[in-house]
Structure formats: C-alpha cells, structure tokens
Amino acid sequence: MEIAASLIGHWLREPMPVEAMCARLTRLGYEVVETRPLDAGLEPVRLVQVVDRRPHPSRSRLAIVTAIGGTEPVEVVTGAANGLPGERLFYAPPGTRLPDGRTLGTREFGGVPSPGMLCSAGELGLRAGPGDLWVWKGPGEPGDRYTDLMGAETILVIEMTPNLAQFAQSARGLARDLAAEAGGRLPCLPALQTPTVPGRVVLRAPDRCPAYALYEMALPDTDLPIRLQRQLRASGFRLVNPMVDWTNYILVDTGQPLHAFDAERVRLPIVVRMAADGESLVTLDGQTLTLQADDLVIADQNGPLALAGVMGGRDSAIDEGTRRVLVESAHFTAPGIYRTARRYNLRTDAAERFLRGTDPEALLPVLGHLLTLLGEDGRPPTGVLAFAGEAPERRRAAYRRDQIRNLMSASWTDAEMDGVLERLGFVVAEDEAVVPSFRPDVSETVDLAEELGRILSLDGIPDRVPPVTTPAVRDPAHRFRERVRDLVAAAGYTEILSRVFVDAGGVPGPDRPPVVHRLVNPLREEEAALRTELWPSLLETLAFNRDRGVDLAPLFEVGVVYRGTPDAPVEEWELAAVLPFLEDLNLHLHLHRRGTPDVYALTGLVDLLAERLHWDLRRVSGDPVAFLHPGRQQKVLDGGLLLGRVGEIHPDVLQGYRLPPAGLVSLVIRPPAARPAPSVIRPSRYPPLTRDLSVVWPDGLLFEEARRAIEEAGSSMLESCVPYDRFSGSFGQSLTIRLRFRAPERTLTEDEGDRLVQAILVALKRHGVVLRE
Amino acid sequence: MTGPEELHGVTLLAEEAAALAAMADASSVAELERLRVEWLGRRGRVTEQLRAVGTLPADQRRTAGQRLNALRALMEKRLDARLAECARRDLEQRLIEERLDLTLPSAPPAVGRLHPVTRTRRRLEDAMVRLGFSLFEGPQVEDEWHNFEALNMPAEHPAREMHDTFYLPPPYLLRTHTSPFQVRSMKAAQGRLPLRVFTIGTTFRRDDDPTHAPQFMQMEGLLLDVGIGLGHLKGVVRQVFKEVFGGDPVLRIRPSFFPFTEPSVEWDMQCTLCGGSGCRVCQNTGFLELLGSGMVHPHVIRAGGYDPELVSGFAFGWGVDRLAMLAYGIDDIRLLYQNDLRLLNQL
C-alpha cells in the first residue's frame, strides 16, 4: 500500500524522521520497499507576487502578468480572470513537471513569449478556490519555494503481508506499532456525543453485519485543508469531491471505510440483509450485477442500495444535486466480503479493508473523528445518529509467558511482555489476554509470541544450534536418479530442464497416448495439460535451438511424467535422451575419428546404464511403437517390467519438428533392488589366442542368436566375441568376427584353438552360418 | 688392395674388408638389408663358405671355420650397430615430418553437462546433508488439503490468493510450494523425534514474467523436536547461509508472514554483487531477499500428527532457481528453462 509519512506521523507524540520511520516499519514487518517525494517535479515552483497586469496586445481574452519573486521579474501570459496586482501566486518556470505528467516549456501567445505558467491549485494536484489561479493566503515571501511552503511529504510504499493487513492497513494502525515499539500508546479517538434515533436501521443478517451506524447531515461544505489533501494524494488517492475525499481520508487514516448515500434518494429505514437470488444492482461504476443469496446488501424500502462493504449503488450515490447525506459506518465480517468481492472481481479500497478485518468497536469513534475534522473550521456539523446491533464480544487468547519464552528462545521478563501487549491494546491477565477489537488475527498464544517478537525485536534472540543426533540420509530413489544423471552426462549428453505443460491435444506425431491431467486454469491453451512423456520436450528443445541456428547436441532430461487417471494421479520419474545422428564437424577434421552416430549409440547408452548402475536392463525386440522406426527399436525391460524404449525416431515424428534423423532412449526410472556386489573373476596371467572368422550370414538371423551359440560352443575359454567387419558380395552378407580365447591357468595351444573354432563353426552351421571360402 | 688385412684378430680378404666398410657407411636400412642378405643371408657368401667348410681338408677345417664364424659375428655387429643408427635417424626424420598444428580445434572427450539448476540444487542438498538434514521427496500433484488446509490456509483464506494456483480436477492441484512436505514428513515419521528433514523439488504458480516462472524449484527444511525455539531457527539458518555461500554472510532478519509458521521470519543477505552499496541485482536496496522461515504453526504440527503442546519446530525454504540465477548472474528466470544450448554450454 501507499501511505503519506506525515499521516502516520500525526498520530505519534514525538516527531519521527522519515528514514527512521522506514527503518522501524521494516523491522516491525512492514517492509518499506520504496519512498518518493509527493512533489517530485515541482521543485522549481515558487511563490511570486503580481506587480503588473496589462492586456495582451492582440488577444482580447489574455493578459500579460508581471510578477516578482526570485532573481528577476517574470512576464507570463495568462487566460485567468484573477492574478491581479498584489496577489501572491505560484509560478512554475520551464522545466517543471506537473502531477498530470506535463513538463513545462516556453510558449508563445500572439507573438508574446510566455515562459512556464502561473498555476491553479488543480495544476498542482490540489483543490482551492475560488478563482482560476491559486491565490496563496498562507505565510511566506515572494521567492519562497512551493515545496518549502507546503512542507515535505513522502510517499511510503509498503509491502503489507496479509496478517498485518488485518489490522494495520491505515495510518493509525501503523502508528500504533511504532508507538508501542517506542514505549508509548496512541491517543483514543473522540467519543461521539450524540443520542441515537431508533427505527432507522434494521439488521437482518447479524453474522454478516453485527453493527451498523448511520449519520444523517447536510452535505458538508467544508473542503479538506491543503495539508489533508496532500496526505490523501500521498496515500495513493485522487481527489474527487469533498464528501468522497473526506471518507477516503478517514479510510486511510483509521482503516474504517465509510460510505455516503444521498439522503434524498433513500427511503428509510435501511435494511441490511442478504440479497434475494437474482436481485440486481447497478453499481457506482455502472455495472449491473445480478446478485446471489450469499451477497450482503444495504437496502431501503425500494431495494438494494449498495453491495455491502464492497461498492455503492449508482442510484443512491451523491452528485452535484445532493443536499443531505447519510454516512454509513458499519462492520461487515471478513469472509462474506471476501467471497462477494471475489465473485464480482471488485477489489475496492473498502472491500480490501473489510475482507481482511476491521474494528467493530470503531464505528462511532470514527464518525466522531470525521465530525471533529469537519468542525475544525469552527462550524461543527449537526445531524441524526442511528445505530443498530453491537460489536462482538472481545476474544480471549491464552497467554502463557513461559511457553512464549521457550518458543522465542527469549529471556524477556513478564513486565516487558505485559507492557508490550498493553501498549498494543491488549488487556493482560494472569494466563490470558483480552484481544482488542481491531485484532482479528490474534487468537492463541503463538499469535501473542509473534507480536512480542515484532515489537521487542528478533535481533536480540541468541543463535542456538541443536546437535545432530542421527546421520543424514537421502531418499534412495533420489540417489539413484542422480547417478543416472551423472552417467548420462558423462556419456556426452547435456541436461535440460523443461516445462511440464503440454498441449491438451497430446504430443504431436502418430499414435501418441492422450494426456491424462488437464489444468482447470491453464496459462495458455498450448500448455493446458501435464506431459505423459518426457522425450517430446527434448525434440522441442532441439527444434528451439535449430531455429536459433545453434548446433544440435545430444540432450537428456530426468523428470516427472504424469500418468494414472485424473482421480488417481501417478507421478513417474523418467529418463529421456535424444541423440541427433549428425556428424561432429570438429571430429571430421580429425580424420581418424570420422563417423556419424547411429541407433547403436543409443542401445549402447542403455547397456552402459545397465552395466554401471547394476540395473537389470534388457533390450528385447517386439511390440513396436509408432513413434519409433519400425525396424530399429527395442523394448527395455527390467525383469518382466516394461520400462521404456530405445530406437531411432520415426521420420514422421522428426518431420513434425523438422529435425534430422535422431534416436532416443525413454525409460521409467525404477531403482533396482539392492543386489550383492558381483564376485570378481581373477584375470588370467596367460596369453590369449585370437582367431578371426569370416562367415556368410543368412538373411534375417539376429546376431544375438548367433552370439548365444558361439558362447555356448566356446565354453569358458571364450573371452570375447566381437564382430568387426561387415560387407556383402556374391555370397550374400558376410561378417568377420574376432574371437579371443584364454585359459585361467595355462597357455592355450594352437590345437586347442582349432578345436574351439571347429566347435563354434559346427554350432553356427545349425543357424545357417558357414565359413566364407 | 694389398695383402690380407686384419681386424679384431680376424684376417680379412680384401672384398670382405670392403664389405665391412660398406656396412659401416651404409646410409639406409634397405642398403644394410641388402648387405646382410649378400653376406649373411641363407645364400650369403659367408653362409655358403661356412657350409663349404666341411668339404675342406681336415687340417684346414678348424681354422677356416673359426675365421668365418668370427667374420660373421663381426659383420652382424657392424650391421646391427649401423641399423640402429639408421633407425634412429629415420625416426627422427619421421617425427619431424609428423609435426601437427596443435592450434587446430581439439577433440575433447564427448562429455555432457548438468543443468545449472541441477548443480545449484546439489550444492544446496550437500549443504543440508552436512548440517544433518535428511532428504525426502513429495508429490508434485498435491491435494488441496496438503497444499492449503493442513498449512493453516482454509478455503476462504486471503493468503491463498498469494498462491496463483494451477488447479486440476478436485481435489488435485500442482503444489504451489514445497511446504506440504512439512505435514507429509511429520505423518511419515509417525511420532519419531527429532525430525530433521528437507525436500527440494519443482513447484508451480500461475505466473509468467522475468522474475516468476510458472514452474520453479524450491527447497524446504524442517526441524521438529522437544524444546525447539526461535534461537534454534536463527542458529541453523545462519549455518545454512554459511554452508551455501561460504564465509560469514551479512544477514538481516525481518518479521514476515506465512500462514503455516508463526512467528515468521524473512532473511535478507547483503548483496554479494555490490557489497551492500546497491546495484541492479538487489534493486538498490543492498540486500537480497532470499529465505523465508518461521516456527511451525501449532495447527500444522497438529495436522502432522504431533502435539504442539509437547513439540515445536521450525521450517525454512528458498528458491533454488533464484540461487542459480544469483550464482550465474542471470536476471530472467525464463532463460533457465529455455534450454538454449549457447547458454547451457557457458554455465
């Protein structure tokens, strides 16, 4: 909220410099995020005295005014009727920035230059009459600065937390805390010494409106003094008309909203009741609202006059013709106002106070405050007061001093604590505190502890560190995912973190599972659902980078996907890695490393995860999915559990993103059960025997099948079996396989090698594999 | 060419002496190989003569055999020595020819990198674990009870408006903070004490501007035990700052508000960029608002299944993205989640 520093200050016994006020407010929990002078831009304006006024030579409605004040006389053209010799006016030289945003220069009227201008009150953001130009009657000499004559006014911008806003959204509320911190208390508001007239107000919904006061009087002709106008403006209000401004002034000064009805447009009695469903009301801002039974209205004998505590109605509003007014000072309970204000999206200043909580005991004192201010010119208004209902009984909060001292780790004395609470308006007893009516936020001991911490300062509380009694652990599932991240990054993939929101239509491309979870209130339509797959984010990221002319790189993400059903959401952690099949230009330069990655780099990633993380991942062909190349994909299983897929991405999907060929791994991360560490086989000291076999490979035979046959026939002597060359000729497909044999306890002989190779060839022959001649 | 020459006790014929000289002078491996074949090969002149020794008269055999063996040894030694010299010279020549321009771009091992938010998250996690807090996780799709009600924010509490919530069909929503973890970890602990735990994870608010992303990351710590007070909060949070930022950062505390803690305390750290004199990052305040904390509200303790009359505790939390932005000097949170490789590759 914005508030004038002087408005807070006028409640304090001792003057408080603005910097000190800001520091203390911040320490009390009212963070002052910005301060700025009300008169920014008006610094050059000064008081001048008119010494001459003569007609403009060619423009009959204009006059040339000469005024002194400052270094030398100024001559300004004016269209104002006043501004006569002897009058003191405010002169704004070129360079002045007015509150409406205009920056003044020198203009010319019929050949006569006119630097800057003589000001009306309105041009300085204020209201003073009569006459066009503001004739200053106050103290001061020609040449005095406007800002000095007005006195500095500072706008404080306060970030108000919701708890403090319940009682401190006003000058008086803020001043109460400042006073309490300094050891003092605020003066009481004046009591209103007027008898009440019965029968003018009927309360039909006492839980929504427990108390209601109405004061009828002639429309006051007293305007706000300049000082108050400036305070109101420095509190974020525009000047409207005296009656509205008075109520706004009371609002920001005390926190109690007032509302003024045109008395001649109201047929008493006032009835405060719930709206009938479908009843309608035209509000001050011209909207026609269709009300609901949960809305509280102020009605008269003709129907609703106002949406209680939120906004007045147009038909009972004051205007130029108003002669008498009904000033409402009421208490509306917060939750109902909150609902109504939210229902119609009407966040008025009044609603902003009522929905957080106001002081039910302040209704009459606040009216008294208004009447006192109106009477300061010596003509106190008279009128008729009506009052119905009563303020709710004050709450009592348990007040346990030892518990507070323990909770706050503080060594405050009873007297210190009691004193603070009393200064804040609490009535303190042995083991309870009676809560003042303006503190809807306090109901138990911790609330009192918070108050004491704010006022007595948190800085003085000594630091303490409880000893660590048990060693810290990390969620094993989390640890496993971290190992996955490290390994995939080490394998050359760069991690991304993408947003979980996707188009509700699902992922583009063929045969994708539809989304499960749709947001009720998405930010935008293309982000209206939660992702069920991780890999599309990676393709989008590739496309995003491609669009910016950035070289594509292998990417991965470990993140949550949202599955299950709308009634029973299931969050699963997934790994997705995508590898563009592009040649690395840098590696191309180094000729010995030429080569473009292909799908085997991705099956290799799966194998690496399986090996390094002791994760029982198996790649199995079958059940192809549509988003992958039908002939280049596998399922990835852990035991019997399908975790995901590895393969080359289907060209249709890639085309959707306009991406070059690429492959991916997409896996649910389920940490494997802990397994005993594998026992180590002692490496043999004896040399290996190496044989290369070039064989003719029958169409359709999977290497996997042949490998199993080779391993079986090669017995424990077979150390490795690596296919390293492949080509085709008249004989068909050929593959060269390097076999390496080794015995643990001796050197294998050439004869043994021959026998092993023979056995392997026999086994391979059963699969149709024969030695190439 | 005069009479027989003698070398190392071996009497040489003229052509043998010439061959030995040629062996010493040969300038290439190929020439040495030719000489070896000519003299010592299977049909070499020395080999042939040795083979013929058997046909000599018995009285000459011994002398001739000895001489030829000595000659062969001499030649082998000569050849080997010269061969080693030539090989050395050839290698040196080759090395000169093999010179490469090492200012060409290198070919580093293809290692990827972790996202800056991941790295910042790990830094926080490590700090918390060192301080004795155990890491647990909670769901991102939360129910209203855990996200709001249990945290002292009933249905019409105005504080709910501070949370621009993404709603799913009731009762679900995307968690707006990591604070539901407080109640979840209490319920999971089933009365055990002390509870010294934290969580770190993705949270969501319906917000999108340079300082607010709809998806961001928070960390939340909780310590619950008998006799825990605000002094413990201050002591532990100060330790957390020291662990995360190193040294002894200048800290300022202010009363603040969270519905689920009371009292609530906001922590500001003196701006690390300007040292408190004011800059763009700290918006000229000299301080960075970093961490929110407070004593766990009795209602929350009760919702977690503990008795607030017997135990008390504190919670604290901060934004992981915000710390990452500070660490890497990024002023728009959206950049962190855009995954522009040019940015990621710098960090």
Ligand SMILES: [Zn+2]
């Ligand atoms: Zn700074």
